Amino acid sequence: MADAKTEKQKVKEITDKLEEGLKELFESEKYKNYLSTMSKFHNYSFNNTLLIALQRPGATLVAEGYQAWERNFNRHVNKGDRNLYPCPCPV
Numbered sequence: 001m002a003d004a005k006t007e008k009q010k011v012k013e014i015t016d017k018l019e020e021g022l023k024e025l026f027e028s029e030k031y032k033n034y035l036s037t038m039s040k041f042h043n044y045s046f047n048n049t050l051l052i053a054l055q056r057p058g059a060t061l062v063a064e065g066y067q068a069w070e071r072n073f074n075r076h077v078n079k080g081d082r083n084l085y086p087c088p089c090p091v
Helices: 002-027 029-040 046-055 065-073
Strands: none
Touching (some): 002 029, 029 046
């Protein structure tokens, strides 16, 4: 009988911790920022949306791939170049 009560207490403690953790997550500023980014880029995968949110939370437009940059913005990339800075394009 004591073991059953202990198990119930353990389950209650775990459930309470989980509920508190979820509450903190959903009320956090980072989650709100992610949702804001997700609302602008709803066609993107979870991972890509997360990367956009982390790298440029205020982004409103993302060009995908070399050809898109060349065609839309007349921008070219040299072989071996890396994107180290945010896009200089107007947002």
